[in-house]
Amino acid sequence: MSINWFKYSSPQTFYPLAGKMIPWFALLATAFAIAGLYISFAIAPTDFQQGEAYRIIFVHVPAAWMSMVIYIVMAGWAALGLALNARLSAMMAQALAPTGAIFTFLALVTGSLWGKPMWGAWWVWDARLTSELILLFLYLGFIALQASIDDPRRADRAGALLALVGVVNVPIIYFSVKWWNTLHQGSSINMGAAPKMAATMLLGMLLMALAFWMYTVAVALMRVRCIMLERERSSDWVKELSLGVKS
Amino acid sequence: MLIAQGLACLRGDRLLFKNVEIELNAGGLMYVLGENGSGKSSLLRMLCGLLMPEQGSIFWDKKKIKENAENYLSNLTYIGHLNGLKDDLTALENLYMSARSAGNEVTENKALAALTAIGIERCANLPARVLSQGQKRRVALARLWLTEGKLWILDEPFAALDIASVSVLAARLGEHLANGGMAILTTHQDVAINAQSTQTLRLSS
Amino acid sequence: MLIAQGLACLRGDRLLFKNVEIELNAGGLMYVLGENGSGKSSLLRMLCGLLMPEQGSIFWDKKKIKENAENYLSNLTYIGHLNGLKDDLTALENLYMSARSAGNEVTENKALAALTAIGIERCANLPARVLSQGQKRRVALARLWLTEGKLWILDEPFAALDIASVSVLAARLGEHLANGGMAILTTHQDVAINAQSTQTLRLSS
Amino acid sequence: MQWASWSAFFYMGGYAFYVWFSFGLTALCVIWEVLSLRKRSIEALRLSKILAQG
C-alpha cells in the first residue's frame, strides 16, 4: 500500500500520469465554461436594479471563491509535504500558488470594475475587499519567499511552513477585518446591494466556479511537470525523456 | 557509541558522497580527510543532525539520533568552521555563556581556568572583536575543557593555531580519548594524537 | 621597494611590538612569524596603511606611503584573514569584480583562467555561499593570478587549503618573486617557496 | 434569450466597458498562463536535452 503510494508520489512516475490527466481536465473546464457563459449571458435575465452590470458576478464571485479555496488546498499539500517529507506534495503547493494569486487578482479587478458603476468608486475599504487584498499579499509572500531561496529543498519546506502559518491566520484576519469594518459604519457599503440570488444565477456561478476548478487542476498539473523537469534536470529519467522529444 | 550506515549527501545537484559507513566506539578517534570541497564539513554537520542525510541513518547507543535527540545532544560537542563568538562580548563571557547554554554546569572560574589551559587568560576580558584570528579560534576551542560530552566533532580545529596551541589541543584530545571519549575531526595538517584506535575516512570528489 | 623604520603598534593598552625595521627589495620574500596574537596581522595591516603606526613610518620608492598612496596602492595586493567574498555572487563574479574594483584590467576569461589555475573552475558559477571553506579561500587567492601589483601582502594564505592547493600557491609565489615581485606573508605551517632572498621577522609577545 | 440584437448584446445596457473588461481580462489571464507554461516546459526540456547530450 504505502509502497504503491510512494511509487506514484515519485516525480518519475507522476510525470507521465499528470501528462495523461491534463487534457481531460482541460476538456471539462472548457465544457463547464461554455455552459456557464451561455447561462450568464443568454439565460440569466437582466437585473432590474443594476441592469447588465451584475453579469460581472459570473466571473467575480467564482474567482473570489477560487482564490480562497486554492489557498486552503495549497496549505493542505504543504502540510502533507512537511509531514511525509514527500517532494511531490511540496511541488504541488508551489504549483498552485501562482494560479491562486491570479484568481485573487481577478476577484479584485472585476470587483472594482463592478464597484465603479455601483458605488461610483474604484476602491472602498470594505471588509471583503480588504481581506481579499490581504489574501493577495499572503499569496505574494509565499511566492516571493520560494523565489528567493535557491536550494529547492529548503524553499519547499520554508514555503510549506509559511503556508501553514498563513491558513491559521486567514480566519482571524477575515474576522478581524469584518469587525473593523462594522466599527467604521461610516463608509462601509454592503454587497447586499447585489441582486437576489436567482436560481439561474446561482447555477451560472456554480458552473463558472466548476470551470475554474477544472482549469486550476489542469494548470497546476502543467506547472508541476515544469517544476519536476527543472528540479530533476540532472536525473536520468529527465535526460531520457528530453532525448525522446524532438526539437 | 556512534554508528552511521550508508550515508549519502547531495548538495545542489552534486552527489558529494554515498555509502559512508561509520562505527566509532569509546576511545576511538576518526580523521575525516579529503580535498577542499570533498564534503568533510557536510559529513560532520550531518553527524550532528544539522543536515538531513539524503540516504542512510545515524545511531547513537543503537537509537536513531532524531529519536533520542536529547541524550545525543547532551553528549555531543561540535565546533565548526565558525567560532560562534559575539564580537561585543568578552572572551570570558563568550566562553561562559556558550558553555552554559550548551547545558554544561560551569562557573566563571571554571571558564577562566579553561582559557588559561589554552593559554589566552590574558585576553579574557577583551571583546572578541579585537582578538586575533588564532585567539578567537582558541576561545571557541576552550569549550573542550568544559564539556562532559562523550563525542567531539571538530571541523579543522588546528587551522590558524600556532604550534604551541596545536600541541596543547592535541594533548587535550588524547586525554579525552584516554577517558573513553570519542572524537571525529577534519584537518589538512597532520598532527600526532595518541588514541587506542585511530581510523581514517577519506572522502574523494 | 618597501622600507619601514621603527614601527610600533599599540593595541588597547598593549604594546604589541616596537622598533620593527623592514627592508624589502625586488625579488625579496619575508616571513612574519609569531604566536597567535603576537601582532602579525596588525603589522601587515599597518604596512597596507589600514592601521596607523604608533611610531615609525613606511616608505614605498623612498616616499611615505600616505604621500604617494595612489602609486603604492596600485602596486599593492593584500589578502587578509577575511576572503572578501559576497555570498550571493558566483565565484567568477566575485573574482572578476574584486579584481576590477582593485583597478586591474581583467576580462571574464582571464578571471576564469585564474580560477582554473587554482583548480576550482568547476565552482566558477556557484554562489560563494555554497562553497566550502577552502574553496572560498581559493577564490580569494585567485586574485594573485590577475594582479600586476609588485608587492603582495598575504595573511595566512595557506590556512584551510588542501595539500595540492598549497603547492600550487607556493609555485605562483615563486614565479612572482622570480619576476622581481616582493611578498610578505604570515603562516603557521612551513611551506617551501624558492626566492633569491628570504628574510624572517619573528614577533614575540 | 433577451437580446434584441447583437449590438444590444455588445452594448450591455451601457455597461459594456465594465462587463467586457472583466470577462476579457479573465480570458487574457487564462490564455497568458497556459501559454507561458507551454513555453516554460519546452524550455526546460530543451535545457535538459542539451545537458543529456553534452
Add this chain to the structure above:
Amino acid sequence: MNGAWMTVLRRDLLLAFRRRSDVATTLFFFLIVSSLFPLGIGPEPAVLSSIAPGVLWVAALLAGMLSLTRLFAADFADGSLEQMLLTPQSLTLLVTAKVLAHWLVCGLPVVLLAPLIGLQYALPNDALLVLIISLLLGTPALSLIGAIGAALTLGVRGSGLLMALLVLPLYIPVLIFGAGAVAASQHGMSANAHLSLLAACSLLSLVLAPLATAAALRISVE
C-alpha cells in the same frame, strides 16, 4: 534546562546593552514616524486625536518589525545559531527566551514612550491608559509572529523587505484590535472586548509561534 534559558536571555540582553545604538534606532524610528503626521495634517486637535490610535499603533508595529528583521541574522552569521540548535534543551523554549529579550529591549520602550506621543496628539487620559494597556497586550504578539518571519528569511537576499512582506499581513488583526481599543475608549465605549481579543492573539501566538519559529530555524540552518 532553566539554566540555558536564562543564559540565552541574559546573553541577548547583554548584547543589546552593548549595542545600544540598535535599540535607540528603533525608538527613534517610532518617534519620527509618529511625530511626522501632525506636520502633514496641521494642528487641529480633533483630526489629530482621531488618527492618533492608528498612527501610534502602525508606528509601533513598523518599529517592532524593523528591529525584528535581525533577530537571528547575527547568530546565523557567526555560527552561534548552530550551537543553539545543538543544545539538548528544546529549541522552542530557547526561542521564547530570545523573543522575550527582544521584546524587553524593543517592545517595552515603545510602550513606555507611547503616552508621551499620545499627549502630542491630544489624547484624553483614559484613552492614554487604554493605549498603554493595548500596547502591553499586543506588542508581545508582534514580536512572536515577527520571529517566524525572521527565521524563515534567514540568510535570504533582501531579507528585510521580504520579511516585511511575509509578516505585515499577519500583524493586521493585532493592529485592528489594538487601534480599535483606543478608538473605542475615545468614543466613550468600553474597550474590554478589543483588549480581550488582543490578549487572545498574544496567547495564541505564544503557544504556536515559537513552534513555527523553531521549525523555521531548523529549515534555514541546513
Add this chain to the structure above:
Amino acid sequence: MNGAWMTVLRRDLLLAFRRRSDVATTLFFFLIVSSLFPLGIGPEPAVLSSIAPGVLWVAALLAGMLSLTRLFAADFADGSLEQMLLTPQSLTLLVTAKVLAHWLVCGLPVVLLAPLIGLQYALPNDALLVLIISLLLGTPALSLIGAIGAALTLGVRGSGLLMALLVLPLYIPVLIFGAGAVAASQHGMSANAHLSLLAACSLLSLVLAPLATAAALRISVE
C-alpha cells in the same frame, strides 16, 4: 578610476537584483505598509488623504532603514570593505557609487509606486505631482545621510555608536519639507518653498555626506 566606480555600482546592483523578485518585493512592501494605515485609522477618505503625505514619506524612510543600516555591515564582515579601502581610487567616489546603487534599488521604487498609493488615498492630481517631485528630490538625501550612520555604526569604538545617533536627526528636515510640500499643495498653497529647501538638503548632503562617510569608514576599519 571610472572602471572601478562602475564596477562597484554594478556589483551592488547585481547583488540587489540577484533575485528578480527583490524589486517586486520592494514595491509590494509599500503597498502593504500603505494599506496598514486605513486599517488602523478607518476608511474615511477625507482623513486618509490628509495623512497620505506622511504615509508615503514614512514608507520611504522605512525602506531606507530596512536596507541602509546594513549598507556597509556586510562588506565589513566579509572583508570586501578593506579591499575597497585599498583600491587606488578615491574612497569618497566609491561611496557615492554604493549610495547610488542603494537609491536605485530602494529609493526609486517609492517614487514609482507613489502615484498608485496616492490614488488609494484619494489624493488630488496636483498633489500627486508634487508628491512625486518631492520624493525624487528628497529620497537621495535620505540615502546619503543614512550612509554616514551606516558607516559610523560599524564603529569598533563605542563613540561610533553614539555618533550614529547624532546622525539620525538629520532625517527630520527632509521628512518635514517633503511631507510639508505635499500638504501645502493639498491646501492649495504653492509647494515651491518646500521643494527648493528639499533640493538644498539633497545637494548639501551630496557634497558633504560622502566625505563624512569615507572618513567614518577609515576610522571603523582600523
